[in-house]
Amino acid sequence: MDLPADAPNGEELREARERIAPWVHRTALMSNATISRLVGTTVLFKCENFQKVGAFKARGALNHLLQQPWERIEKGVVTHSSGNHAQAVAWAARLLKVPARIVMPENSAAVKVAAVRRYGGEIAFCEPNDEARETAARKIVEETQSHFVHPYDNRDIIAGQASVGLEIVEQLDHPELILAPVGGGGLLSGCALAARYYGTDLPVWGAEPELASDAYQSLREGRRQPAMPAKTVADGLRTGLGELNFGIIRSAVKGIGLCSEKSIVRAMRLIWERMKIVVEPSAAVPLAALLEGTIDRGGRQVIVVLSGGNVDLNRIPEILALDEDG
Amino acid sequence: MDLPADAPNGEELREARERIAPWVHRTALMSNATISRLVGTTVLFKCENFQKVGAFKARGALNHLLQQPWERIEKGVVTHSSGNHAQAVAWAARLLKVPARIVMPENSAAVKVAAVRRYGGEIAFCEPNDEARETAARKIVEETQSHFVHPYDNRDIIAGQASVGLEIVEQLDHPELILAPVGGGGLLSGCALAARYYGTDLPVWGAEPELASDAYQSLREGRRQPAMPAKTVADGLRTGLGELNFGIIRSAVKGIGLCSEKSIVRAMRLIWERMKIVVEPSAAVPLAALLEGTIDRGGRQVIVVLSGGNVDLNRIPEILALDEDG
Numbered sequence: 298m299d300l301p302a303d304a305p306n307g308e309e310l311r312e313a314r315e316r317i318a319p320w321v322h323r324t325a326l327m328s329n330a331t332i333s334r335l336v337g338t339t340v341l342f343k344c345e346n347f348q349k350v351g352a353f354k355a356r357g358a359l360n361h362l363l364q365q366p367w368e369r370i371e372k373g374v375v376t377h378s379s380g381n382h383a384q385a386v387a388w389a390a391r392l393l394k395v396p397a398r399i400v401m402p403e404n405s406a407a408v409k410v411a412a413v414r415r416y417g418g419e420i421a422f423c424e425p426n427d428e429a430r431e432t433a434a435r436k437i438v439e440e441t442q443s444h445f446v447h448p449y450d451n452r453d454i455i456a457g458q459a460s461v462g463l464e465i466v467e468q469l470d471h472p473e474l475i476l477a478p479v480g481g482g483g484l485l486s487g488c489a490l491a492a493r494y495y496g497t498d499l500p501v502w503g504a505e506p507e508l509a510s511d512a513y514q515s516l517r518e519g520r521r522q523p524a525m526p527a528k529t530v531a532d533g534l535r536t537g538l539g540e541l542n543f544g545i546i547r548s549a550v551k552g553i554g555l556c557s558e559k560s561i562v563r564a565m566r567l568i569w570e571r572m573k574i575v576v577e578p579s580a581a582v583p584l585a586a587l588l589e590g591t592i593d594r595g596g597r598q599v600i601v602v603l604s605g606g607n608v609d610l611n612r613i614p615e616i617l618a619l620d621e622d623g
Numbered sequence: 624m625d626l627p628a629d630a631p632n633g634e635e636l637r638e639a640r641e642r643i644a645p646w647v648h649r650t651a652l653m654s655n656a657t658i659s660r661l662v663g664t665t666v667l668f669k670c671e672n673f674q675k676v677g678a679f680k681a682r683g684a685l686n687h688l689l690q691q692p693w694e695r696i697e698k699g700v701v702t703h704s705s706g707n708h709a710q711a712v713a714w715a716a717r718l719l720k721v722p723a724r725i726v727m728p729e730n731s732a733a734v735k736v737a738a739v740r741r742y743g744g745e746i747a748f749c750e751p752n753d754e755a756r757e758t759a760a761r762k763i764v765e766e767t768q769s770h771f772v773h774p775y776d777n778r779d780i781i782a783g784q785a786s787v788g789l790e791i792v793e794q795l796d797h798p799e800l801i802l803a804p805v806g807g808g809g810l811l812s813g814c815a816l817a818a819r820y821y822g823t824d825l826p827v828w829g830a831e832p833e834l835a836s837d838a839y840q841s842l843r844e845g846r847r848q849p850a851m852p853a854k855t856v857a858d859g860l861r862t863g864l865g866e867l868n869f870g871i872i873r874s875a876v877k878g879i880g881l882c883s884e885k886s887i888v889r890a891m892r893l894i895w896e897r898m899k900i901v902v903e904p905s906a907a908v909p910l911a912a913l914l915e916g917t918i919d920r921g922g923r924q925v926i927v928v929l930s931g932g933n934v935d936l937n938r939i940p941e942i943l944a945l946d947e948d949g
Contacts, residue, residue: 346899347899351899566936569901569936570901570936573672573673573677573900573901573902573932574899574900574901575895575896575899575900575901576899606899610892610895610896610939610943611940611943613936613939613940614937614939614940617936617937
């Protein structure tokens with residue numbers, strides 16, 4: 298199936314990469330002998346947990362804002378998010394010296410609120426449901442003439458996240474397979490485009506929790522399925538797939554592997570304990586799928602994108618408890 | 624004051640570094656803008672949490688074993704430790720293909736026991752007191768003709784840990800000040816020797832919890848003070864100072880800064896949350912002392928040795944609770 302007509306092209310990916318390069322980290326690749334042995338091949342981890350704001354989201358948000366005419370953003374930018382996109386927009390807006398207004402559900406964790414404030418974001422609380430979030434954001438757009446930034450269903454955002462894939466292609470002589478988690482699909486579709494335009498025989502796979510398997514179902518049904526109830530511990534992956542994202546994923550992604558909640562917790566523990574790095578549950582989903590054997594990697598080495606490291610340490614006991622009898 | 628006559632010399636430090644280099648990591652230096660801002664100068668972290676066995680202890684243990692005549696170790700090696708030294712000896716012995724017998728208190732955490740077993744160590748449990756540990760180790764030495772490896776009061780061990788300092792001198796054009804935690808004193812005395820022999824105007828400071836301030840007291844009294852009751856959360860620093868270590872520290876270390884338990888927990892949280900890396904409480908002690916202002920750094924930039932990353936994730940709630948009202 299062809300790529301959607303409005304998917305960013307190869308030139309746009311390269312431009313996005315150059316545009317954001319002065320402000321984001323070219324993150325390291327790390328490996329761990331124990332984990333590679335458990336998986337059965339060399340696994341390299343692309344450490345976006347070390348990225349600005351602690352997650353790949355900094356790339357897309359900045360790429361989008363840097364392309365807006367000044368008149369469109371000088372009064373400010375707005376988004377609704379309780380996660381890494383909120384921090385990314387606040388961070389990128391501060392770089393551009395424009396106000397950031399972030400709509401967050403009133404039951405958001407205190408650390409997430411604090412993180413957004415740390416980057417200078419103003420917070421507007423709303424009731425914890427999608428409708429209230431969208432209404433609140435729309436109201437702010439109208440009242441303040443702020444510019445709305447979608448978290449994933451946006452070609453600039455996708456082109457920005459694609460820089461993860463471009464870096465992988467640069468950093469390795471022959472990357473064999475890229476594996477990224479999928480929530481809204483910005484990271485996965487970006488990596489798939491990067492591999493399509495700049496890789497050589499470089500398949501891209503996605504990984505998703507069973508409890509949030511709308512992307513897997515969407516691929517199987519051939520049309521976009523709605524998000525599932527927000528139950529998975531991988532809180533960054535609870536959102537539904539974007540439309541443009543789905544079009545790209547359908548065309549350019551090889552497959553999506555699923556994993557259980559227990560596998561996610563075990564994979565996260567492995568990464569923390571063996572690699573000594575902090576990753577959020579969503580970032581552990583690809584390793585969980587690899588260990589469950591749901592990625593058909595056909596003997597290839599794997600580059601796993603560790604999407605982020607923003608986890609509330611106070612949540613650790615509750616997260617580990619999901620694997621208590623494991 | 625002169626260095627003790629039996630302190631390793633500069634040539635021995637260089638040889639130790641070369642001897643162990645094929646098997647240990649030259650660990651990265653990392654920095655973080657927020658932490659540097661909080662401290663008031665650039666802080667670079669030498670990431671020994673990414674070292675083999677997750678702590679600098681791999682360096683000294685390997686340097687010691689590689690210098691033993693085969694007859695002395697072929698029947699095995701033995702040590703008593705409930706911490707990183709146990710893993711380091713088991714790891715180094717496995718490299719040399721000799722048995723490792725580790726005496727551990729019967730109340731050791733399950734993860735520590737598992738870690739030693741992972742490296743192939745045989746464990747002999749004993750009652751949880753110093754006398755029982757030493758008796759058990761001596762008995763094993765007699766029964767099996769194993770070779771005993773002291774955790775820190777040993778010139779090969781000190782020369783091995785000194786490679787941390789040698790790497791810092793190599794990795795930076797002008798390192799300005801090295802700051803390392805002090806327990807038995809192997810790491811601190813090694814770094815001080817490295818700075819003395821290979822640094823240029825490079826002061827070395829130690830950092831210690833108030834609840835385990837025997838090194839601080841020893842420097843003040845001019846003679847070695849016994850270890851304090853094992854109360855600090857920084858479990859790697861509860862041990863008393865070695866004799867050779869004290870002699871080197873007295874001669875070559877500029878001073879020792881103290882910190883409270885709360886500061887340790889806050890510093891650890893900062894490192895986890897901002898740098899996205901896993902460190903054990905002991906490794907956070909230098910940053911805690913810096914933030915408390917007990918290191919007289921005189922405007923210098925600081926290189927902090929992050930000594931290790933071996934922390935039981937199940938202990939996290941209990942550790943964070945020490946700063947609950949903070």
